[in-house]
Amino acid sequence: MQMSHGSAAVIAEISAGLLVPAAHISPKFLYDGLGSKLFEAICELPEYYPTRTEAAIFAAHGADMARALGDGTTLIDLGAGNCAKAASLFPLLQPAQYVPVDISRDFLLGAVAQLQQRFPHIEMTALGLDFSHGFQLPDSVRAGRRVFFYPGSSIGNFSPEQAVEFLRSLRANGGADGGLLIGVDLIKDQALLDAAYDDALGVTGAFNLNILRHLNHLIGSDFDVGQWKHIAYFDFEHSRIEMHVEARTALTVHWHGGERRFERGERIHTEDSYKYTRQSFVNLLERAGFATSRVWTDEDNWFAVIHARM
């Protein structure tokens, strides 16, 4: 249920991040029920190019991708959300089994119930779990040929070092004949990047600030969302968008088992979204032991979809 408190482990993880001098919260906590809906709205924004650019690449090259991946696979959709991206590829990919995975469990179950009606012949097994510390496939998922689907450049939430670790955990769960179809956001003009994460309507700001509301439910904290503001910008040195929430005034937050004073202007780091060049990401895949087979991009080179073999 959306309103329930977090487990002891979740409370400990969040408290630890709030108590260090440079406070931080994992971006996975952006996705409660409302956060998942706000992210859906972000995907419709004119400034947020990744979703529609990737969708255009799927539309133009889906048949090519299906040939590269083969049919009858077990398609494991990491961070599936509303499952719309995978569903758009079902007619071409023809998976035997679909395994959507998402931390926002209730939101995922709602989406899968609808999807199963549209595609009754595909066996669907939804997994409501957190894979940010590495992926482990449960035994309930049968041993078909596994293709991991990781679209949207969600890999950008990991640092490059963490991304290599994570990709290795996929290989450990894939089998020798497995594959990976992954979407990667590419480095581009800074103004385009900044606008994509700080849109005029303020939807990304609402999405970011909602993490504080979610925390109030998870750890019993008393964050007053109105006392915080949304900050997002591209950092060249690290090749990443950074998102923070910034205190508008000096304040103290209390929660079960802890408290923290924030000065005016002090920030909590909520998300990184790393951007790559096509080559830097291919190198990263190779470090994780993958062999890149194909790279598809849009004509502006804003986004890449990559097929790699285990």
Ligand code: AVJ
């Ligand atoms: C879901 C992680 C791919 O980094 O672009 C969108 C999340 N954050 N706007 C991204 C996000 C702010 C998104 N990912």
